Every structure is written in C-alpha cells, then in structure tokens.
Amino acid sequence: MFSKTAEYALRATIYIAQKSSEDNKLGIEEIAKSIDAPRSFTAKILQLLTKDNEVISSVRGPNGGFYITEKAKGLSIRTILETIKEDDVFTKCVLGLKACSEAQPCPMHFQYKPIKQQLIRLFETKTIRDLAKELKTGERFLANFRPRKKTRVTK
Amino acid sequence: MFSKTAEYALRATIYIAQKSSEDNKLGIEEIAKSIDAPRSFTAKILQLLTKDNEVISSVRGPNGGFYITEKAKGLSIRTILETIKEDDVFTKCVLGLKACSEAQPCPMHFQYKPIKQQLIRLFETKTIRDLAKELKTGERFLANFRPRKKTRVTK
DNA sequence: ATAAATAAAGACAATTTTATCTTTATTTAT
DNA sequence: ATAAATAAAGATAAAATTGTCTTTATTTAT
Incomplete structure (x- = not known):
C-alpha cells in the first residue's frame, strides 16, 4: 500500500510523538x-x-x-503522508486512470468508492497523538521483532 | 495503491475479457x-x-x-494480482511491520482491519467477468482520455 | 574561544521498477 | 516449403526508489 518512505515516516513520527517532548529530544540513532x-x-x-x-x-x-510539539500531535496521519507526497491512495484511481471520475468511472470506481472513503476517514480522523497514546498503553507495538516473554515474577 | 505493473495488468485483463474470445484474439498493439x-x-x-x-x-x-477463456473469466481480481505478486495490500501491515499481528498489533492494526477486510472481500468477490460486463454497458471506461461528446443526431 | 554533539545538506551508490529493443519460436496462409 | 504475422524470450536501458557516506552548519558545554 505504502512505499518504504511512507512506512518509515509513519513509524518514526509515531515513535517520536510517543517518546519525545521539547525537553527530551530523540537522536536519529x-x-x-x-x-x-x-x-x-x-x-x-x-x-x-x-x-x-x-x-x-x-x-x-x-x-x-527530534521531537513533536503538542500542537503538531494534533495533526492527522494523512498530513504526514501529504507532507512527503505519498497520498496517492486517497486521490488516485485504483486502476491508475487519470481520466477516471464520477462522470467517467472505471469498472472498479463505484465499488471501491466507499472503501476509499473509509480509508480517507480513518487517516484524516486519526491524529499523531491518538496513535502515540495507543502505543503507550503497551498494547500496541512499533518494534519489528517479537517481544520478550513477560518474565514471570517469582516470589 | 498499486504499481504500474499491477495497474496495467488489471486494465489489460479487463480489456481482453471484454473484447476477446477464443476465435477473436487481440494483438498486443x-x-x-x-x-x-x-x-x-x-x-x-x-x-x-x-x-x-x-x-x-x-x-x-x-x-x-490474447484472449480469456470463459472459465478464466470466473477468476477473481485478486487472482490477477496474486499471479503477478502484487497482493501485498491484502497481506501486509499498513506500517510495513513484519511482526505486526493480532497478538502484536501496530497502532493502526485494529482500525485498519475492517477496511482491509472489505478490500479483500471486494477483490475476491469481483470476477474478471463482472468487470468486463460493466465495461460493456458503456457506463464504465478504461480508456484514459475524455470521451468524444455524443454527436447529436440531427434530422 | 574551543571542542563535542548533533541534525542538515549534498553527493553518491545499489536496487527495483518501468520501459524499450532485438532476436527467437510458433502458427497460419499461400 | 515459404513467407508473414504474431507472441515469447532475452538483453539492455532509463528512471525512480531505497540506501549510504561525507561534509557542513548549528548548538551546547566547558
């Protein structure tokens, strides 16, 4: 669905939002x-x-x-994608037809439309803050490896 | 959403399905x-x-x-994408996390899930024949340019 | 003022995707 | 049998994406 660039951008942004603040900045490393x-x-x-x-x-x-201001945390996920020009999913025809429109729809157009709208709604509604918050609960993950098994606390 | 390869594959397949038969094959040109x-x-x-x-x-x-058999016209759109190995959308995590799963979900996982399922459903349900049929009615388009205005028939 | 730590910028390189061109194999019509 | 028409296969190339490395600019602490 997204390019590597977009994936990294989303992951990095969410991570920074969760861990940083103006007086606790994160290094690129x-x-x-x-x-x-x-x-x-x-x-x-x-x-x-x-x-x-x-x-x-x-x-x-x-x-x-790097850090993210409280204000910026209110930005939508779509904004991230727009900033790096990776928002084709929200604007382009599934079959890649430049001429596809309501007036001249491709064979997928009307069936895909409601799904696309949900996609747009999701990415426009969800803010950076929302995702960072979920991450904080420890019930969501960004790391790309299995978590260590919870060490059982023995008496 | 899809690569050029996938877009062309879908468009070509739909076009061939609509215009061809075993005794009316279409040239690549x-x-x-x-x-x-x-x-x-x-x-x-x-x-x-x-x-x-x-x-x-x-x-x-x-x-x-090229042509498409009646039997092949019953194949789903997803099959086309699978054949050319462009079915990541249906299988991969939105954020590109290999470890993302129900047990270790990314921050988008559960919100994206129902949308992904609808996507899968659409692409698995729709057959090549379905799309070709829609095209035939003249209410759907594959060509990537504006249609000529209907010439008004004057008496 | 100087040194150290950092991100920004820029140049480069590797890989993948997109695209073209040439040659070969197959089929049909004559 | 031969020529013509076609897709298949293969080689190459261009462009875009992904990735790395080096240098520069900025900021802070001493």
Missing part, C-alpha cells in the same frame, strides 16, 4: 533503531517532515534531536 | 493502445499472466493474440 529502519535513510525522511517544523521539530547540537 | 500503456511493457506483463494459460491465453502466429 535511537529513532532508526527503534522503528527498525535504515539510519541515514530515516534521517533523510525526517528532513522532509521537519521542513518549517510543521510536523516534526528538530534542533542541532548537543542535547539536540 | 491494440491492447496497449486501448489501455493507454507502453506496448512492450504491457507485453512483458501479459507474459506473466499467460504462464500456463492460467489467467490469460495466447497463441502465436497469424490471427494469434
């Missing part, structure tokens, strides 16, 4: 490791998202790193 | 033109789909070309 993505590539993607500090904020130097 | 796809690339993709004549059938030589 930690971020990349935590979301199981290539370090330098992730850095490049974050550069896109830090343009004008719109989605992600960053500062350089010691104790620098 | 016509197919590519009709679905607005690069000729040689489309040929390559059709090669994948004609493997074992499973989805699309072909014969070489004069009056040769």
Whole structure:
C-alpha cells in the first residue's frame, strides 16, 4: 500500500510523538533503531517532515534531536503522508486512470468508492497523538521483532 | 495503491475479457493502445499472466493474440494480482511491520482491519467477468482520455 | 574561544521498477 | 516449403526508489 518512505515516516513520527517532548529530544540513532529502519535513510525522511517544523521539530547540537510539539500531535496521519507526497491512495484511481471520475468511472470506481472513503476517514480522523497514546498503553507495538516473554515474577 | 505493473495488468485483463474470445484474439498493439500503456511493457506483463494459460491465453502466429477463456473469466481480481505478486495490500501491515499481528498489533492494526477486510472481500468477490460486463454497458471506461461528446443526431 | 554533539545538506551508490529493443519460436496462409 | 504475422524470450536501458557516506552548519558545554 505504502512505499518504504511512507512506512518509515509513519513509524518514526509515531515513535517520536510517543517518546519525545521539547525537553527530551530523540537522536536519529535511537529513532532508526527503534522503528527498525535504515539510519541515514530515516534521517533523510525526517528532513522532509521537519521542513518549517510543521510536523516534526528538530534542533542541532548537543542535547539536540527530534521531537513533536503538542500542537503538531494534533495533526492527522494523512498530513504526514501529504507532507512527503505519498497520498496517492486517497486521490488516485485504483486502476491508475487519470481520466477516471464520477462522470467517467472505471469498472472498479463505484465499488471501491466507499472503501476509499473509509480509508480517507480513518487517516484524516486519526491524529499523531491518538496513535502515540495507543502505543503507550503497551498494547500496541512499533518494534519489528517479537517481544520478550513477560518474565514471570517469582516470589 | 498499486504499481504500474499491477495497474496495467488489471486494465489489460479487463480489456481482453471484454473484447476477446477464443476465435477473436487481440494483438498486443491494440491492447496497449486501448489501455493507454507502453506496448512492450504491457507485453512483458501479459507474459506473466499467460504462464500456463492460467489467467490469460495466447497463441502465436497469424490471427494469434490474447484472449480469456470463459472459465478464466470466473477468476477473481485478486487472482490477477496474486499471479503477478502484487497482493501485498491484502497481506501486509499498513506500517510495513513484519511482526505486526493480532497478538502484536501496530497502532493502526485494529482500525485498519475492517477496511482491509472489505478490500479483500471486494477483490475476491469481483470476477474478471463482472468487470468486463460493466465495461460493456458503456457506463464504465478504461480508456484514459475524455470521451468524444455524443454527436447529436440531427434530422 | 574551543571542542563535542548533533541534525542538515549534498553527493553518491545499489536496487527495483518501468520501459524499450532485438532476436527467437510458433502458427497460419499461400 | 515459404513467407508473414504474431507472441515469447532475452538483453539492455532509463528512471525512480531505497540506501549510504561525507561534509557542513548549528548548538551546547566547558
């Protein structure tokens, strides 16, 4: 569904939102490791998202790193995808027809329409904060490996 | 959502299903033109789909070309995508997490799940024949340009 | 002021996807 | 049998995506 770029962008953003704050910034090393993505590539993607500090904020130097403001946490997941220009799913025809429209629908158009609308609704409704919150409960995961079995506490 | 390969595969298959029969085969030239796809690339993709004549059938030589058997027209749209290995949408995690599962869900998992299921249902339910039929009514389009305005019949 | 730590920027490289071109094999019609 | 028409196969190339490395700019702590 999404490109690697989009996947890493989403994972990184959610991770940063969960773990960071203005006075607890995260380094690229930690971020990349935590979301199981290539370090330098992730850095490049974050550069896109830090343009004008719109989605992600960053500062350089010691104790620098990435974080997300409370305000930015209110942005929708779709916004992340729009920022990196990966929002084709929401706008394009399933069959890739430029001319596909309500007036000149492709054979999938009307059947796909309600699904697409749900997709849009989901990605527009869900905020960065929402996803970060879910993650915090420990019932959702970003790490790409099996969790260690809960060590049973023996008396 | 889909790669160019998948888009062309779907368009070509639907087109062939609508226009061809065992004794009216279509040449690659016509197919590519009709679905607005690069000729040689489309040929390559059709090669994948004609493997074992499973989805699309072909014969070489004069009056040769591509067609789809009545039996194959009963195949689902998902089958086309599976044949060319473009069915990630139906199987992979939205965030690209290999470890994502019911037991270790990503933050999007449960919200995305019903949408994914509808997607699967749509692509598994719809057959090649269904889409070809819709196309035949003239109320659906594959061509990627605006239709000429209906010439008004004057007395 | 200097050194250290960090992200940003830029150049490059590898891989995958998309696309084209040429040659070969097959089939049909003559 | 031969020529013509077609798809199949293979080789190559262009473009896009994914990934890495090096240098630069910025910030902080000393």
